[in-house]
Amino acid sequence: MPAQLIDGKSLAETLRQQVGSRAARFLSLHGRAPGLTVILVGSNPASEVYVRHKVAACEKAGIASQLIRLDATCSSEALLEQIGRLNKDRTVDGILVQLPLPKHIAEKTIIQAIAPGKDVDGFHPVNAGALFTGQPCLKPCTPLGVMVMLEHHNTALRGAEAVVVGASNIVGKPLAMMLLQAGATVTLCNSKTQNLEEKTRRADVLVAAVGRPGLISAEMVKPGAVVIDVGINRLESGQLVGDVDFDRVARVAKAITPVPGGVGPMTIAMLLQNTLDAAESFASLST
Numbered sequence: 001m002p003a004q005l006i007d008g009k010s011l012a013e014t015l016r017q018q019v020g021s022r023a024a025r026f027l028s029l030h031g032r033a034p035g036l037t038v039i040l041v042g043s044n045p046a047s048e049v050y051v052r053h054k055v056a057a058c059e060k061a062g063i064a065s066q067l068i069r070l071d072a073t074c075s076s077e078a079l080l081e082q083i084g085r086l087n088k089d090r091t092v093d094g095i096l097v098q099l100p101l102p103k104h105i106a107e108k109t110i111i112q113a114i115a116p117g118k119d120v121d122g123f124h125p126v127n128a129g130a131l132f133t134g135q136p137c138l139k140p141c142t143p144l145g146v147m148v149m150l151e152h153h154n155t156a157l158r159g160a161e162a163v164v165v166g167a168s169n170i171v172g173k174p175l176a177m178m179l180l181q182a183g184a185t186v187t188l189c190n191s192k193t194q195n196l197e198e199k200t201r202r203a204d205v206l207v208a209a210v211g212r213p214g215l216i217s218a219e220m221v222k223p224g225a226v227v228i229d230v231g232i233n234r235l236e237s238g239q240l241v242g243d244v245d246f247d248r249v250a251r252v253a254k255a256i257t258p259v260p261g262g263v264g265p266m267t268i269a270m271l272l273q274n275t276l277d278a279a280e281s282f283a284s285l286s287t
C-alpha cells in the first residue's frame, strides 16, 4: 500500500492563519504589530529567495517585517552595531541574520550578539543550551516544524526508535534533542557513520537531513516507518528533490513527506510562530 502523504504545505497554511489571528490580537492589545527584522549581508541568490519568502509570509500574517541589507564587504563591527541597536528596539521582537554570512564574518560571534529572547532562529547558545536541558526556549524552525508535523500526524514517539541522518547544529542535533525529549530512543548519524543502512532500518521514524539526493533508498527503510525528508537538492534538470528516493520509499513507508511541499513550508510557519512567541513573551514581561 502506498504511504500516506504528510502534507506540510496545507498544515503550514493552517498554522500561518493561526499566527495571523494571534498577531491581530497582539496588535489590538499592544497597539503595534509584532515585529521581525531580517538582516541580509550580501546578495547570495538562494538567501535572496529565502529572505523574500520570509518577509512576504510576515506581511501576510500581520507581522511587521523589516529587511536590512548590508553590503557583502561590511565589517563584523557594522553588523554587530545593527544587532545591538535592534536588541534595544522595543518594536523589534525577532531578529534573524540570514546565513551563510560572507567568510570574513564569524557566524558564531554574530549569533551570540543577538538577544536570546529575540533569537527567532533558535541558534543562540543560550537557546541551544535551554533546549538541551529541556527548558522553555526559542527552538530552531526546521526541527520544530518536523516535530509539529509528527505531532499533527499522531506519530507515536514515546518508546519509538527515531533515526536522524545528518547532525548539523541547525537541523540534526536540535531535532535529535526534541525527539529524545518526546520519549523516542534516538540515533544521530553523520558522515562518519558506519553501516548507515543498519541504523536506518531500525527506525520507526526516519529523518533525512543531509543534502544528498537519493541517499535514503527503499532498502534502508523499515516497512511501516514514518519518513521525513528535510533535504533540499536542486538537480541539473532543475528539479527540486529531497534526500529520500521518494517514489520507491513511498511503497515501503507508512507515511512520508514530499519535497517540495513537506518540511520547507513548515520552517517558515515556525519562524512566524517563534516571532509571535517572542513578542508575547516580551509583552508579558513589560506589563
Ligand code: NAD
Residues within 6 Å of the ligand: 142, 165, 166, 167, 168, 169, 170, 171, 172, 189, 190, 191, 192, 193, 196, 209, 210, 211, 212, 230, 231, 232, 233, 263, 264, 265, 267
Ligand atoms: P549541513 O551540511 O550543515 O549538515 C549535513 C550533515 O549531514 C552533517 O552532519 C554531515 O555529517 C551529515 N552527512 C553528510 N553526508 C552524510 C552521509 N553520507 N551519511 C550520513 N550523514 C551525512 O546541512 P544542513 O544545513 O543540516 O542541511 C541539510 C539538508 O537540509 C540540506 O539539503 C538543506 O538544504 C536542507 N535544509 C532544509 C530546510 C528546510 O526548511 N526544508 C532547512 C534547513 C536545511
